[in-house]
Amino acid sequence: MRPSLRCLQAASAAVTSRSKSTSFIGLGQMGYQMAYNLFSKQYLQTNDAYFVVCDALPGSAVAFRENFSKQYPGAQINIANTPEEAARASSRIVTMLPSSPQVKTVYTGSIIPTLHKVHGVNANEETLCIDSTTLDVEVARQVASGVAETGGKMIDAPVSGGVTGAKAGTLSFLVGGTENAFEMAHPVLSLMGQRIIHCGPSGAGLAAKICNNLVLGVQQIVVAEAMLLGQSLGLDPAILASVINSSTGGCWASSVNNPAPSALPEKSPPCEREYEGGFATALMLKDMGLASDVASQTKSLLPLGEAAKQIYSTVIEKQPELARKDFSSVYCFLKDQGSLRTQ
Numbered sequence: 001m002r003p004s005l006r007c008l009q010a011a012s013a014a015v016t017s018r019s020k021s022t023s024f025i026g027l028g029q030m031g032y033q034m035a036y037n038l039f040s041k042q043y044l045q046t047n048d049a050y051f052v053v054c055d056a057l058p059g060s061a062v063a064f065r066e067n068f069s070k071q072y073p074g075a076q077i078n079i080a081n082t083p084e085e086a087a088r089a090s091s092r093i094v095t096m097l098p099s100s101p102q103v104k105t106v107y108t109g110s111i112i113p114t115l116h117k118v119h120g121v122n123a124n125e126e127t128l129c130i131d132s133t134t135l136d137v138e139v140a141r142q143v144a145s146g147v148a149e150t151g152g153k154m155i156d157a158p159v160s161g162g163v164t165g166a167k168a169g170t171l172s173f174l175v176g177g178t179e180n181a182f183e184m185a186h187p188v189l190s191l192m193g194q195r196i197i198h199c200g201p202s203g204a205g206l207a208a209k210i211c212n213n214l215v216l217g218v219q220q221i222v223v224a225e226a227m228l229l230g231q232s233l234g235l236d237p238a239i240l241a242s243v244i245n246s247s248t249g250g251c252w253a254s255s256v257n258n259p260a261p262s263a264l265p266e267k268s269p270p271c272e273r274e275y276e277g278g279f280a281t282a283l284m285l286k287d288m289g290l291a292s293d294v295a296s297q298t299k300s301l302l303p304l305g306e307a308a309k310q311i312y313s314t315v316i317e318k319q320p321e322l323a324r325k326d327f328s329s330v331y332c333f334l335k336d337q338g339s340l341r342t343q
């Protein structure tokens, strides 16, 4: 039977809107802010952005649509109930999920089978997947090769810059993938970040991210130690922070994410809001675990990394309420352990 004109028109409309549309899956601390920048800047460029949002917690997608659809008349924000719906709706898919298990489930269980169907029906369909999750390098490579088998393209593009950078659109993207996929992704990434670095083939962005977070995880603990030690010696936290930040000990953990209340009077680190709204301790423990795993696979030594991983693990075990708080709350844990010692 020949397809009717209406059928062909509907199919062609679906193809057109899919090629114009972007789906964002994972609207957590980072994803919500990144999705907003991407959506609002695409809208300013085209005046008719098609945007699809999806999260395992449906309330997040509803809140996104409610918050922004009135501000941007003409834009279409649709909610996908599943990653499968999101993949069917858009030729650009961005994912920002907690870690390897979620990326595996979302891609292997939903996106890849959907792309097989979509590309199977119309070989002209193009799909670019950008995963900004921090996850295991090998899982990312497997998923990217699954997407490539459907005829789509995928990059790993984990980020550095935290929730503040996600909000301001100043993130750094560390990209792994082919030159061609990198070129395709660059205009999308530049709407959410300022530095976009092609680190090498699939998995290379994650390798760079894992090394960076290894440094960060260790530094945040030692800054907490120094801030507590200084105060026990009678130093004012603001004076101590200003000394460290203008000396050789200065680093992001001391100058932006200083864990001691009142240390950075002109800034607003998570410690000033009960360690809310930052990078969760549980996620930092996950990243230290990723570093530890790749180190044992490559027979690299991480004496400080292993010690830091153990400390974050103990923080969560002894004070589970800190698991979802910013990882600089390791300061509270060390402070509490210190006062137990003096009792």
Ligand code: NAD
Residues within 6 Å of the ligand: 025, 026, 027, 028, 029, 030, 031, 054, 055, 056, 057, 060, 083, 096, 097, 098, 099, 102, 105, 106, 132, 133, 134, 135, 159, 160, 161, 162, 163, 278, 279, 280, 283
């Ligand atoms: P988050 O836990 O706040 O957000 C993850 C989101 O994914 C949640 O909204 C969750 O509901 C959703 N989700 C989980 N499983 C899902 C599924 N199967 N389908 C759809 N949605 C699903 O985490 P975050 O802080 O936004 O971090 C996301 C990633 O970015 C992590 O890999 C983290 O390591 C990395 N990262 C975080 C920061 C930070 O400062 N928070 C900084 C750099 C990198």
